[in-house]
Amino acid sequence: MNAVTKTACAAALLALTACAQPAPPVTAPVVDPYANIGAGARYQGDLASGLLGGQATAEYFRGTIGDTVLFAADQTTLTSDARAILARQAEWLNQHGNFSAVVQGHAEETGTREYNLALGARRASAVQEYLIAQGVAASRIRTLSFGKERPAEVCSDEACWAKNRRAVTVVSETGAGS
Amino acid sequence: MFRTLTLTVSLALSAALILPAAAGAQDGGPLRIEITDGVVEPMSVAIPAFFGDAEIAGKIRDVVARDLTGTGLFREIPAEAQTARPGSFAEAVSYQDWRAVNAQALVTAEVTRSGDNISVKFRLFDIFAGQPQGDGMQFDARAGDWRRAAHKIADQIYARLTGEQPYFDSRVAFVQETGPKDARIKRIGVMDYDGANPLWMTDSSSLVLAPKFSGDGRQIAYTSYDSGFPQLRILDVATVQSRPLTQGGDSMAFSPAFSPDGRWIAYSLEKGGNTDIWLMDAASGAQRPLTEAPSIETSPSFSPDGRRVVFESDRSGTPQLYIVGIDGGEPTRISFGEGRYGTPVWSPKGDLIAYTHQIGDRFRIGVMRTDGSDQKTLTESFLDEGPTWAPNGRVVMFTRVTPGGNGQPRLHSVDITGRNMRPLDLDFAASDPSWGPLLP
DSSP states (O other): HHHHHHHHHHHHHHSSSSOSSSOOOOOOOOOOOOTTTTTOOOOOOSSSSOOOOOOSSHHHHIIIIIOOOEEOOOOSSOOHHHHHHHHHHHHHHHOTEEEEEEEEEEEEEOSOOOHHHHHHHHHHHHHHHHHHHOOOOOOEEEEEETSSOOOSSSSSSHHHHHHHHEEEEEEEEEEOOH | OOOOOOOOEEEEEEEEEESSTTTTTTOOSSSSHHHHHHHSOOEEEEOOOOEOOOOHHHHHHHHHHHHHHHHTTTEEOGGGGGGTOOSTTTSSOOHHHHHHHHOOOOEEEEEETTTEEEEEEEEEEETTEEESOOOOOEEEEGGGGGHHHHHHHHHHHHHHSSSSOSSSSSEEEEEEEOOOOGGOOOEEEEEETOSOOEEOOOOSSSOOEEEEETSSSSSEEEEEOTTTOOOEEEEEETTEEOOOOOOOOTTEEEEEEEOOOOSSSEEEEEEEEEEEEEEEEETTEEESSSSSSSSSEEEEETTTTTTEEEEEOOOOOOOOEEEEEEEEEEEOOOOOOSSEEEEEOOOSSSEEEEEEEEEEEEEEEEEEESSSOEEEEEEEEEEEEEEOTTTTTTTEEEEEEOOTOOOOOOEEEETTEEEEEEEEOOEEEEEEEEEEOOOO
């Protein structure tokens, strides 16, 4: 409204070369978009908004829990770093019974396509067994191997290969819970 | 969709393919290039312009010449040196003039076209003996199949001059690769052995790996992720229809191979992280394990008689090659060299096994006898893998991958003497070749 008034006055100034009084200062109250909210602030202003997901999301699992464990060359045994990540994965899965998991095993590009498929399956299975041992129901975890078909990094040296020798736990909401 | 092929042979083809010991029963025996491991001086062959329908005759001549020179065993007498070209297909050959330009063999041919059909007559001459080598032959084909007619003629010449079985009129199944290295899109194709006429057998909607031709070339077994998990599918080449061979549950199936008679399909089955080789009865679908070990067993390939399977296993600690009878029993290890051995494939001749051999960060394609002796390295690069045999057991095709983020797979072939390694002439990236049988 104020803007409309000012514009009208400005137009009047242009048309009549005079305006009886200077426009009053803008005094309309600023509406606090956070007003009238109880516990927890909820933004009610003009911008699109949403709540952060909290812990019960695949994104939280991927970004905060950690979805990937790495293996040494040709190895399928879990390192202490890997076991620490898997302990967190298991804890999260135990807390979020409405999610199931697919563990994807991968291998680096050196090695034949067929052997790497089998190697990736062993890695995925090692992760699955560890999660089961930590109390996650076996029925909630499937495994598959991509062998060397889906590298995380594409360079052809040890820096990339080390990141491609991996198992990735992908969680998705089953809805019904388990 | 394959067009039905109507290639017919006017002379008895089966008789002609019985190799030419009898065909050139003159003094000194037939003209013959011996393929040995030593350095070979290519045999000089004159292939003057074919007579008849100029357009199609020129194309057929060029394919015949490319087939022959592509083996590294023959060199062509250049056109400008062909001073003795006859005036017609029927005209007598002037042996003396061809001797003067050091031609050892001469190919003459005539192509006639009527509507959609072509007829190709050819003759092969031994210049120094001064006589034809074997009978002249005629091939009748649809005009659209002129390449097959060319390959048939080249096959005849190759067989008569080398004493080996031919292989040019054959097809290769393969995987075409597009897209970035970390999100590769793959589809299965079938093409002529020289890369011509690619036809697509699957769409690009799901990851597919390692197609394998059946012995008769009518079916292809492969690994597909179309269910989200790797399982075997089989497709009919003529209709391009596919169906699942295995279904999920909690196990993964991959790396199929047909027995030569089509009765069995050997493949890798993973359960609980452990991969063994299983046999499926192709007719009934009944399955049984061929190996039962806590180690990885994969990449099966049948012997030509279908009684034995060679495969790779890491039961010794590193991947090595083993042979087991199809009735089971204890496998016999055949590879003992340095490094890791994988993807063994049994030669159609039965005498050799080709394999991938990794030493350090380098990969090689090699061949060995079936008892593991006489290992011979044919190629070496950053990544060579997955050999497949030409139907005559003289040439292997394999995948060579270049390193780096923009690395691409390319199909290459190499003679089992280790000579004449060359990339296929393709305008796309491809991997996982499977060489089918010689076409009828």
